[in-house]
Amino acid sequence: DSGVTQTPKHLITATGQRVTLRCSPRSGDLSVYWYQQSLDQGLQFLIQYYNGEERAKGNILERFSAQQFPDLHSELNLSSLELGDSALYFCASSVGSLNTEAFFGQGTRLTVV
Amino acid sequence: DAKTTQPNSMESNEEEPVHLPCNHSTISGTDYIHWYRQLPSQGPEYVIHGLTSNVNNRMASLAIAEDRKSSTLILHRATLRDAAVYYCILRGGGSNYKLTFGKGTLLTVNP
Numbered sequence: 030d031s032g033v034t035q036t037p038k039h040l041i042t043a044t045g046q047r048v049t050l051r052c053s054p055r056s057g058d059l060s061v062y063w064y065q066q067s068l069d070q071g072l073q074f075l076i077q078y079y080n081g082e083e084r085a086k087g088n089i090l091e092r093f094s095a096q097q098f099p100d101l102h103s104e105l106n107l108s109s110l111e112l113g114d115s116a117l118y119f120c121a122s123s124v125g126s127l128n129t130e131a132f133f134g135q136g137t138r139l140t141v142v
Numbered sequence: 143d144a145k146t147t148q149p150n151s152m153e154s155n156e157e158e159p160v161h162l163p164c165n166h167s168t169i170s171g172t173d174y175i176h177w178y179r180q181l182p183s184q185g186p187e188y189v190i191h192g193l194t195s196n197v198n199n200r201m202a203s204l205a206i207a208e209d210r211k212s213s214t215l216i217l218h219r220a221t222l223r224d225a226a227v228y229y230c231i232l233r234g235g236g237s238n239y240k241l242t243f244g245k246g247t248l249l250t251v252n253p
Contacts, residue, residue, distance in 0.1 A: 133185030
């Protein structure tokens with residue numbers, strides 16, 4: 030158990046819909062990262078928050094948004110869903126330095142039908 | 143982000159040592175070398191990291207070349223549970239601390 034909790038574990042929804050994925054980081058970790066993993070793209074970095082502020086952006090679509098709340102949990106919102114958004118979405122957390130490890134959750138498997 | 147190059151796949155036998163190479167010729171002086179692995183159907187898992195000196199922990203050893211342009215992850219005695227995709231990542235550059243994953247090396251462990 031990494032200490033990072035992601036909910037839900039599985040999500041099936043229809044095209045055009047909107048979903049919210051939730052991540053609770055490890056206690057004390059200030060940084061939260063979101064990744065998307067699909068079969069053909071590997072692990073793609075989406076976005077990072079540090080203590081409530083956006084710190085880095087990767088290959089995140091405009092239909093996707095995220096935020097980190099004062100209690101440090103984070104949500105990833107995916108809207109106008111397309112079939113190609115079906116993937117595993119991972120959240121990771123870390124203390125927030127180069128010299129420490131990141132801990133990953135078990136992921137949310139999103140299926141868009 | 144500085145780039146790493148790893149073999150697509152490697153094979154090992156159970157209880158034998160495994161040396162997983164990684165080239166990172168464009169590494170900068172402040173980049174840390176991190177290794178993660180991903181077992182089937184699981185999230186990535188931290189293995190080890192280092193800056194300049196060789197590092198050991200309960201999972202593995204990390205050997206870093208003197209010029210830091212390459213490194214090797216060493217699993218001293220491979221088990222079936224070590225079968226996974228191993229990612230070599232350079233972590234640095236500013237304050238975002240993000241991890242950028244490449245394709246990694248798929249390690250197969252034969253019984």
